[in-house]
Amino acid sequence: MTSLEHNDNSSNVFLFQQRALAILTGWAAGSMAAGWLWWQSGGAWWRGLGSQFAGWGIIDAIIAAFGLRSASRNTARLACGDMDQLEQERQAQNFERLLWINSALDVGYVLAGGWLTKRYADDEGRRGMGWGIMIQGTFLLIFDLTLAWLMRVRHRA
Numbered sequence: 613m614t615s616l617e618h619n620d621n622s623s624n625v626f627l628f629q630q631r632a633l634a635i636l637t638g639w640a641a642g643s644m645a646a647g648w649l650w651w652q653s654g655g656a657w658w659r660g661l662g663s664q665f666a667g668w669g670i671i672d673a674i675i676a677a678f679g680l681r682s683a684s685r686n687t688a689r690l691a692c693g694d695m696d697q698l699e700q701e702r703q704a705q706n707f708e709r710l711l712w713i714n715s716a717l718d719v720g721y722v723l724a725g726g727w728l729t730k731r732y733a734d735d736e737g738r739r740g741m742g743w744g745i746m747i748q749g750t751f752l753l754i755f756d757l758t759l760a761w762l763m764r765v766r767h768r769a
Contacts, residue, residue: 625704626690628766629683632759636676639751643669647744657740664744704767711760718756721749 647666
């Protein structure tokens with residue numbers, strides 16, 4: 613019997629998703645605010661960094677909003693008995709798989725940002741963009757790997 617075969621709050625994958633996506637929402641809000649401030653700073657490097665933080669913040673906020681909406685609906689379905697254990701298990705496995713795929717993509721983001729900083733070493737704006745991509749990609753890599761690992765541990769318990 614896996615831990616997901618219980619409907620208590622400690623094993624509800626959808627509540628876990630909601631907590632995780634709340635963290636992503638906070639990161640998104642902070643990224644948008646910092647990005648706007650840095651973009652307004654005037655220096656090319658800061659504008660480049662700020663553009664990436666603002667852009668990634670918007671995308672992260674959209675992803676978090678859709679994820680929260682889905683997790684909330686699934687929490688309600690589970691609570692009222694409209695979802696069986698097999699479907700909850702399947703959705704948990706799909707979520708974990710998505711996190712591992714996202715982690716691989718995150719590595720690509722970090723590498724792409726690094727390439728941008730090297731390729732345009734003489735262009736302060738693009739170097740700032742490269743650093744922004746690397747920082748955002750690194751956060752997402754840590755975030756996705758941590759969640760994937762936690763899902764794996766929860767599933768194996």
